[in-house]
Amino acid sequence: MADTAVHSDAHIEHAGHHTSTGLSNNKLAMWMFLGSECLLFGGLISTYMLYRGRHSANLGPDQVWDIPFTSSSSFVLLMSSLTMVLAVSSANRDDDRNTKVWLSVTALLGALFVAGQVYEFTSFYREGLGFTTSLFSSSFYTLTGFHGVHVSVGIIMLMSLVGMISKNKVVGDKKEVVELFGLYWHFVDVVWILIFTLVYLIPA
Amino acid sequence: MTTATEHHDSHEDTHEGHGLTDAGYIKIALFLAAITAVEVVFSYTQDSLGAAFLPGLLILMAVKFFMVLLYFMHLKFDSKLFSLMFYIGMTLAIGCYLVFLTTLHFFES
Amino acid sequence: MSHSEDHDRTMSPLTTTTSRLGRMGRRTTLTAIAVTLGSAVLAGCATNAPQDTWKPAGENAQKIQNLQWPVFLTAGVVGVIVMAAIGIIVLRFRDKGQPIPEQTHGKAWLEYMFIAIPAVILAAIAIPTVGLVMALNSTDDTECIINVTGQQWWWEYDYEVSADGTICGFAPSAVEASPIITSGQVVIPANTKVLLRGTSRDVIHSYWIPRLNGKRDMVPGRVHFLRLESDTPGIYAGQCTEFCGLSHANMRMETVVLESGDFQKWLDNELEPYSAPAAGTLAAEGEATFVAQCSRCHQVNGLLDPNKGTLVVSYPDQFVYSGASPNLTNLMGRNTFAGASWDLLTPECRADVWDATPEEFGAKYLAGVTPECLNEIDLREWLRNAPAKKPMYADPTMLDETDGKTRGMPYLGLSEDQIDQLIAYLLERK
Amino acid sequence: MAIIERPSEEVALAPSSVPEVATPSTSYGIFRRPVETTGWKSWLFTIDHKKLGIMYGVVAMFFFIVGGIEALLIRLQLAGPNGTVLSADKYNQMFTMHATTMVFLFVMPMAAAFANYFVPLQIGARDVAFPRINAFGFWAFCFGGIFLNTSWFLGGAADGGWFMYAPNSSVAFSPSNGVDFWGLGLQITGIASLTGAINLIVTVINMRAPGMSLMKMPIFTWMVVVVQFLLLFAMPVITVALFMLMFQRSFDATFFSVEAGADPLLWQHLFWIFGHPEVYIIVLPSFGIVSEILPVFSKKPLFGYPLVVFSGAAIGFVGWGVWAHHMFASGLGPISVAAFSVATMAIAIPTGVKIVNWTMTMWGGKIKFTVPMLYAVGVIVQFTIGGLSGVTHSVAPSDTQQTDTYYIVAHFHYVIFGGAVLGLFAGFYYWWPKMFGKMLSERLGRWNFWLTIIGMNLTFGPMHVVGLQGQPRRMYVWTENRAGEGFFNIGFWNLVASIGSFVLALGVLTFLINVVISHRKGTAKAPLDPWDARSLEWITTSPPKEHNFDRIPTVGHLDEFFHRKYEDRGSGDHHEFHQVATGEEVVANEEAHAESHIHLPSPSYWPILLALSLPIMGYGIIFNLFLLFGGAVLALVSLYGWGLEPHTAGDDEFDPPTGAALEVAAHG
């Protein structure tokens, strides 16, 4: 993902660590990216909030939500955060095998979540709630769709990482790469925590 | 960028020695799951909760949010600079969008 | 202003700071006075453009004016001070071989002072600003409500009849009051606090009569209010100021202020029943053409279909994307058309009305467009090919996105004869 | 580029001499990793922040001329009543694209050019933190800009004005593809801004030379950091808005469909939450440049450096709470209007700090009015005019008389042209010798300056009058009916503005001529330290070597370079500065202690390929979803290529392997 810093001595592997603050460039960059993402999701969530009540009579949030279903898929995503953190922890112990296992489990749970979302979308669609049906539907699909794309990108990245670890092709510090992916993954989870409460649980 | 003279090995103090044990992570995950369950219960008992419903849900949400942020994402143990980067974004987002919704009379209904 | 430049140069660069500041102070006071006088003079003779924002003719505009001139003055003085300081620096601190100055990094007290001074000035501006924002927004004393609706690229006015059967407090003398719908020019009684209740049928427009009040956007899906009030009869020009597409430049409006007597006359005239043109005249042929060509979009109240004898009701929503076209019942009662962008009066007649004194104005305006005064050139061009005169989205081959509906009036392919007839017919609409 | 530089006398004396050229071998099957250091490939695949800086500059300059010609057409149209140079349709496209081009394709990238080139030099780094992302950012901007402008030839450019208010931006009201191009183009350049922001902030936080604490950082670097933070947090907001616009137009979403109950103010809020920080994004880099130049030519440190830093940060911060001053007439309701009105006034305070501290920097100085200094002083004067008219807007009731008139146009051209653009020109003249080792002519420079100043005041000054006389903006024609007579008549002042714009164009032309002449005169070499400068970027050759510094300087002072040259021989309150070394000597001393092992990351194909995939996907969304798919595949391939590529080409990727060269010890 990220380049290593230009460095003034020849130990390429350690590049990026000799910094003014002693912090890793990559991690700093990731945190900034996540800070920036706050404003992206904030915008989408507020748009949804503004528009959630603007729909045709029988196709509003209260009519279409299936709280038990969404709760379970939220639970799945929450647990994927646990497996992710276990992957990071394994990577820190240089335990490649467990790292790969936990990363794969994380990707799997993520995929389960996305599958749940796809199911949810199709069932909403069958009930007549298309993307263009109402302001509520446009902003709902856009918000959750953006989140879903973030999860999907995360899944692809996790699987690629598993592959790269197997082939020993990770560029840079392996522990750190796993940690960075973890940060991204947890952030996506955190966003879902907000969405789950603000969008699903609080009635319009 | 530093020269060799200022060279210090920083991976140690950024990666290891902080954070939780795996068991700790599992406990947190269980806690999070429990809160989620409480939230769902909340949503079904809305009427009996009355005025406590909304603030209750929001507080639970915030607790979950910060648990993941502080423990899973290590923000609690990591450099303050990382926190700064994230919290600036978070604060701006909350501040601006709340004002934005207020000017559109979102909270008046 | 003549500077004492030579004097400056001869001064030693080591003069103490205090004396420099003292001299600067004196000079800026003088300049400030000069600027004050200057702007007063300029404001005095800036009577020119009809949309001059510094020539209030109504209560709200006056309140704004009372707030803005001191602000401009303050800004001017600050500007002059900055420039004077730069001027002094340019003259005094050139490299003339003096030693390298002390590498001072600043003086704390000076820095704080330069924060405090602007803060105080701005606070002094902020307080009356907040007060006026609130004051301008109060609507409790409204005496008359007129609905205004923007659409590409003209304004429609709809005078509601209030519960007691009056319009703006005026009861029509002859007939029963029914809603009056006009376009382009809004006629209001003098000394009356009129509230425009506005919205839009398509994109955002902005209603602005500079001499009466600031502007207010008229937003589709929202209703916004704007106060208009004036005690001086006359025509007050305005312009749509929110970019609204192709002919935004040609979307104008005018507010006509009439004494109460004149307003009553105007009202009565608006509500007069339809009078069909005398049979056999050119205008009567025009009526038939109008029914055939125009009445699907344009309403003329009381018009009967000459063949069927039924009342003709327009249905512009089938042809125009915004769903409306101007009501032409009393077209010649106003004196501009097509978004108030062209005159219905010849230049001489126009000048006569526009430049009339407040006392004479009412009568001249109520005379409407007489045959001698009709500006036939522009009206003909309009009827011949409206989109060529005023850019509109009316090419029938390019209307996929709007279900074949035009935005604005399309080209109708009228013959010159038909145009003659229509003009004769329209001339009687007042 | 994995070559070791041998800093010898020859290299130091002839900075343009090219280091050893390595021939690449094959590393991607038939393709080879591009390790050339000369020729077109060395530019196309470079990840060197200096080359990228220059490329940013060249492309931005090109777009300045494009945007300028659009402005001239606007002024031609408005020179007289009922202009016929442009149709209404073309006129609307013209001002939309003029603003878009100037803001997003000229000022922002030009600031990025300076930031890229000088931030690493000013903090004593050898490159930015993420050189490949840097290259990607440049190409994304470049392709995004080209993409945006191809709309002219593909059915017409965007015509909704640069803030593209909904619902006028919907398909029904703007049926050409222009708005689609606009939205996607800005999305692409937005990615460039976002990656650039992260890159530069990390660079500054993490790659400062030893001893350079934050409060010893050159002020330009500081202002760049503030701007990058603004970008970091403002870009996602416009991203959300642009996505909604794209979904609205391409996939029939309802965000702005009033029939469905949409609130058109949603777009306005999102646009201006981004848009107001954006105007400070535009101006702060120039504030930084001016803050560098004034001390140099006044021979005094910046007055109140900490306060200037904090005020910059404060502007950045307060700038987030004032956006609705662009919506005073939108119908927000009195409480919001009053609150935003007061917040807007507050921003004049930190901005005032800058003006005052600049003035105080010069006060008591030993001032040389070189061309960069003239421009810097020009900024103070011209920006103040614009800032003060800004304060008159902030008074919300008055603003309802001013908004959407030429008085606003006057305001923002004074702050943008008078603040940002003049500042950029100051930067050109100041840093030209550093970047190219050649001076720009001072004589032509003075012509350039005075023509520009006279031109800009002639162009934008009359707009105050025209606006207060009630002429709205964005009108393709004005009529004599509304022009009035006498001194303030709109007709006369419109003509003056139009004439002024051509004087301005002449001024810009003079600059281009100056550049050409300077580069034709092949031999005239700039002195190493032509201005007696103060900051770190001057402690190296001009232009700097590929690795910037032979030895990373250790910093003890703000204005490190100055303190290496001058010594205070006074005692107590009495100061007496004496030159103890020339710039040449300082640089020679650094070279004498050159470091031996210097690794730089190698060029790469992937950044440009990834950037190329973006406009392809853009065309795909507009014209053909297969193309979208093709672009996505290219993006994916590039991402994998990127992810698997080591930062530095292995020694074996050179032919012959350069391993041996690594061992060559530095001279001396």
Ligand code: HEA
């Ligand atoms: C470089 C870009 C830039 C900058 C720096 C500014 C700076 C400011 N702007 Fe401007 N602005 C724009 C670019 C910029 N603006 C643009 C592009 C638009 C129009 C967008 C569009 O509609 O297309 C706009 C529009 C705009 C509006 C909306 C107008 C409207 O459409 O109705 C307002 C309203 O408040 C405003 C206010 C201000 C203020 C108060 C400042 C302040 O920051 C200025 C502060 C500076 C000073 C005040 C001068 C120096 C200070 C002193 C010498 C100290 C003493 C001063 C006092 C005591 C007053 N601006």
Ligand code: HEA
């Ligand atoms: C960075 C921002 C920036 C810059 C630098 C400029 C620069 C200029 N601008 Fe612009 N402008 C905006 C940002 C900017 N503008 C914005 C945001 C708007 C609002 C748009 C909207 O409403 O949506 C606007 C709108 C705007 C309008 C109002 C249009 C309208 O409302 O109808 C006008 C009118 O005069 C104008 C004029 C100019 C001129 C004459 C210049 C000059 O300074 C240009 C000088 C440059 C040159 C002249 C190029 C030099 C060319 C050569 C050297 C080549 C020589 C070739 C020939 C002579 C043919 N601008």
Ligand code: CUA
């Ligand atoms: Cu209507 Cu502009």
Ligand SMILES: [Cu+2]
């Ligand atoms: Cu602003």
